[in-house]
Amino acid sequence: MLPEFDLLQPRSLPEALEMLSAQRGGALPLAGGTNLVVDLRSGRRRPSLLVDISHLDELCAIRREGDRLVVGGGATIAQILDEPLIAEYAPSVREAARVFANPLVRNRATVGGNLVDGSPAANMPPPLLVLDAEVELSSRDGRRTMPLDDFLRGVRQTARRPDELLTAVRWAIPAPGSATAFYKVGLRKSDAIAVVAVAVLVEQDAAGVCRKARIALGSVAPRVIRAREAESALEGYPLTEERVAEAARLAAAATSPISDIRASAAYRRQVSESLVRRLLLAAREQG
Ligand SMILES: Cc1cc2nc3c(=O)[nH]c(=O)nc-3n(C[C@H](O)[C@H](O)[C@H](O)COP(=O)(O)OP(=O)(O)OC[C@H]3O[C@@H](n4cnc5c(N)ncnc54)[C@H](O)[C@@H]3O)c2cc1C
Numbered sequence: 204m205l206p207e208f209d210l211l212q213p214r215s216l217p218e219a220l221e222m223l224s225a226q227r228g229g230a231l232p233l234a235g236g237t238n239l240v241v242d243l244r245s246g247r248r249r250p251s252l253l254v255d256i257s258h259l260d261e262l263c264a265i266r267r268e269g270d271r272l273v274v275g276g277g278a279t280i281a282q283i284l285d286e287p288l289i290a291e292y293a294p295s296v297r298e299a300a301r302v303f304a305n306p307l308v309r310n311r312a313t314v315g316g317n318l319v320d321g322s323p324a325a326n327m328p329p330p331l332l333v334l335d336a337e338v339e340l341s342s343r344d345g346r347r348t349m350p351l352d353d354f355l356r357g358v359r360q361t362a363r364r365p366d367e368l369l370t371a372v373r374w375a376i377p378a379p380g381s382a383t384a385f386y387k388v389g390l391r392k393s394d395a396i397a398v399v400a401v402a403v404l405v406e407q408d409a410a411g412v413c414r415k416a417r418i419a420l421g422s423v424a425p426r427v428i429r430a431r432e433a434e435s436a437l438e439g440y441p442l443t444e445e446r447v448a449e450a451a452r453l454a455a456a457a458t459s460p461i462s463d464i465r466a467s468a469a470y471r472r473q474v475s476e477s478l479v480r481r482l483l484l485a486a487r488e489q490g
Contacts, residue, residue, distance in 0.1 A: 205243050209252045216261050216341070220368060222254045224343040228365035232256050234277060235311035237304075238320045262315070262370060265289065270376050276315030276339075276369040280327075284309065292376045295330040295383035295402050302326065302387050305394045315369040318351070321359040321426070328355060328427035329402035330385045333417035336374040340367040348373075355426045381406040381415070382489035384482040388474055390465060397422040398466045401478040405442065407490045413437045418450070418479055423458035423471050430454035433479070442487040451480035 210233075213219035223230050230252040233239055242248040256262060262277030265286045272292055274283070283289050283300040290297050303309055303326045317327045318338060328351065336351045340363060351372070354362045363369065377383065385402040389395025400421035406414045416437035418430040433453035440446050455476035460468040 205240075206246070206249055208243075208250055210255060211252065212255045212258065214258075216259055216368070216370070217343075219254055219256050219259060220341060220343045220366070222252075223368065224366045226252055226254075226365075230254050230365075232319075232368055234313040234316040235279065235308075237308050237312045238316060238322075256368065257313075262368075267292075267376075268373075271373050272376060274314055274372045276313065276318075276371055278314050280304070280309040280312045280314070280317070281306070283314065293330070293334065293374075293383070295333070295385035295404075296327070298385045299326040299330045299387070299400075299402070302389075302393070308394075314372060318354065318372070319361055319363055319369050321355060321357070321361045323358060323424060323426050324397045324400070324422040325427065326387065326397065326400065326421075329400050329419040329421045330383065331372060331374065332419035332427060332429055333383060333402045333404040334374040334377065335417070336372050338369055339371040339373065340364070341370040342367045346370070352429060358425045360426075377404065378406055378415075380408060380490055382486040384486045384489075386478055386482060387421075388478065396465065399423055399460075399471050399474045399478060400427075401475065401482055403479065403482045403486050405437070405483060405486045405490055407442065407487070411441050413440055413442050416450070416483075418454050418483075420454065420458060420475055420479070423460040423475055425459075428457060430457040430479070432457060437483070442483065444484070447480055447483045447487070450483060451476045454479040 231250040233253040262275045383404045387400040404417040416434040421427040433450040460471035462468045
């Protein structure tokens with residue numbers, strides 16, 4: 204049974220922001236509802252008011268702005284999967300969308316909902332973190348942007364204020380010589396929650412020296428994390444098998460996984476190391 208709540212359907216973004224602001228924290232935005240409705244049913248959340256933002260066209264665009272890609276907070280996972288700009292410039296984001304839930308959920312679930320929900324197992328944060336993505340948060344009082352890495356705080360905790368909507372995610376198109384990769388290990392091939400998810404980005408110069416490295420891991424800590432020590436171990440060096448293996452070891456050491464019904468902590472740590480190594484080597488070849 205769903206608990207009782209009021210539902211407002213704003214016709215524009217300013218109207219939605221006004222509604223959230225007027226409620227002083229008692230309202231929640233409703234996008235695809237694929238997390239929120241589950242939370243309402245379980246009683247984990249009991250908002251007095253839902254503000255339905257799923258019809259706001261201004262939140263749904265995916266576009267290129269100069270050397271940056273911009274994805275509206277209301278863009279669905281299905282849109283990500285179909286968008287040629289994402290396929291061309293952000294293949295690891297597309298891959299995360301490809302292995303997201305099932306077609307029904309992908310048609311409803313939004314990028315904004317995925318990031319705001321703050322799950323450590325969410326698909327979209329790892330590939331967006333390695334792209335150094337920023338989130339745009341809007342309220343009646345204006346806009347602020349912050350790195351996604353600062354936005355994600357802990358298990359289902361983010362830096363979003365109750366009167367704010369996540370209106371966009373932006374990142375710079377990676378430099379030539381860059382390659383990214385994403386892989387999610389689940390208990391089955393589709394419709395599976397991540398046991399471990401890893402995304403990497405490496406940028407190499409003409410001599411094969413790594414100029415930039417990014418590694419992000421999901422489902423192995425209270426939030427999706429960057430493995431900064433591992434990244435530093437790669438930058439400024441050729442990506443030899445030994446160096447990549449050392450970075451993978453450091454990345455696994457940065458995890459703090461739990462044991463649960465899906466996997467043990469030891470398994471997650473071991474898979475983290477092999478996945479990081481495998482994806483770095485694959486990205487090295489692509490770059
Ligand atoms: C069967 C099933 C399978 C799933 N599989 C996966 C999977 O493989 N990978 C994965 O990552 N997730 C998965 N999920 C979880 C869920 O689908 C995603 O997290 C989804 O992206 C949430 O988006 P939504 O639009 O449905 O958010 P909602 O459920 O509408 O909202 C989620 C939270 O975010 C807030 N919110 C939503 N949009 C905004 C916004 N723009 N600004 C501010 N706050 C906002 C809401 O108030 C709520 O607190 C699955 C869920 C189900 C039911």
